[in-house]
Amino acid sequence: MSEAVLSVEGLGVRIAGRQVLDGVDFSIAPGEFTGLIGANGAGKTTLFRAILGLQAAGQGRILVDGRPRTRRTDSLGYVPQKFLLDPDLPLRGRDLVGLGLDARKLGFTVNRRRKRDLVEEMLAAVGAEAFADTRVGRLSGGEQQRILIAHALISGPRLLLADEPLANLDLRSSGEVVALLARVCRERGVAVLISAHEINPLLPVMDRIVYLAGGRAASGTSEEVIRPDVLSRLYGHHVDVIDVHGRVLIVAGAGPDADLQGCEETVDHTLPGGASDLGGSIDPEKSEARGVGR
Numbered sequence: 392m393s394e395a396v397l398s399v400e401g402l403g404v405r406i407a408g409r410q411v412l413d414g415v416d417f418s419i420a421p422g423e424f425t426g427l428i429g430a431n432g433a434g435k436t437t438l439f440r441a442i443l444g445l446q447a448a449g450q451g452r453i454l455v456d457g458r459p460r461t462r463r464t465d466s467l468g469y470v471p472q473k474f475l476l477d478p479d480l481p482l483r484g485r486d487l488v489g490l491g492l493d494a495r496k497l498g499f500t501v502n503r504r505r506k507r508d509l510v511e512e513m514l515a516a517v518g519a520e521a522f523a524d525t526r527v528g529r530l531s532g533g534e535q536q537r538i539l540i541a542h543a544l545i546s547g548p549r550l551l552l553a554d555e556p557l558a559n560l561d562l563r564s565s566g567e568v569v570a571l572l573a574r575v576c577r578e579r580g581v582a583v584l585i586s587a588h589e590i591n592p593l594l595p596v597m598d599r600i601v602y603l604a605g606g607r608a609a610s611g612t613s614e615e616v617i618r619p620d621v622l623s624r625l626y627g628h629h630v631d632v633i634d635v636h637g638r639v640l641i642v643a644g645a646g647p648d649a650d651l652q653g654c655e656e657t658v659d660h661t662l663p664g665g666a667s668d669l670g671g672s673i674d675p676e677k678s679e680a681r682g683v684g685r
């Protein structure tokens with residue numbers, strides 16, 4: 392296998408006296424689609440910030456393309472979780488995409504014509520031509536995500552980090568953004584690490600999963616990780632994995648502390664007649680007992 396585009400080795404992050412991440416280990420191969428799954432507060436954004444060098448790691452190390460990250464590392468593209476834009480900000484979608492290039496090519500002059508062509512190529516790649524001239528703050532959530540993905544892609548990263556790009560999107564837009572990221576991964580060979588608290592929309596496209604709970608991580612294929620034994624070990628108590636009409640429901644604990652991964656989505660969005668909109672069934676009984684992590 393070619394060298395990992397990202398290796399996270401024994402990562403520990405402590406914030407305000409609390410161990411937010413503890414011994415997190417996983418790696419991402421070039422062109423691989425990885426889902427980073429965890430409940431609110433599990434540490435997903437903290438992990439992204441550590442990978443980007445915005446959050447100091449107390450323990451362990453992070454390698455990008457086999458080397459420690461430096462200021463010059465340009466193989467990472469980032470779509471942040473929080474991106475609030477004033478509707479009146481005079482910045483069109485295409486302007487924001489172009490800024491992705493400017494931000495990366497610090498000090499380098501990019502030929503204006505070349506830049507215009509690149510912006511057009513990115514807008515086409517994410518299907519954003521129709522609203523490229525609208526002010527970004529006035530775009531819908533799904534449209535903004537497309538622009539932000541193009542912004543992150545224009546500098547040609549080898550790994551795209553997308554922090555909860557599906558949050559606040561309806562089921563249809565969420566499916567479209569997942570399909571777009573999967574296509575970017577497949578056709579452009581860009582590895583993707585996407586965080587979400589709901590696993591079901593990602594099941595059909597994920598090569599691997601990094602599941603965060605209690606600051607620790609389990610990683611592997613979905614079949615290796617989404618299993619009662621693996622998740623029970625991770626949570627430190629019994630966890631059930633239930634297949635509800637082709638959608639996975641992870642029930643971690645009971646009573647007021649219950650952590651129901653996927654529960655809301657399963658209940659809200661399962662189609663009439665029990666059909667699953669995006670598929671992605673896992674039968675833990677049928678999956679082989681294999682090692683987790685690499």
Ligand SMILES: Nc1ncnc2c1ncn2[C@@H]1O[C@H](COP(=O)(O)OP(=O)(O)OP(=O)(O)O)[C@@H](O)[C@H]1O
Pocket residue numbers: 406407411429430431432433434435436437438472555588
């Ligand atoms: N700068 C900070 N100061 C204090 N606590 C912080 C800080 N940054 C993160 N935390 C805490 O670390 C934990 C993990 O936060 P993080 O934002 O990484 O979670 P998350 O998985 O991204 O959650 P969400 O799904 O809500 O976005 C939370 O309990 C949060 O309150």
Ligand SMILES: [Mg+2]
Pocket residue numbers: 435436437472554555
């Ligand atoms: Mg977050």
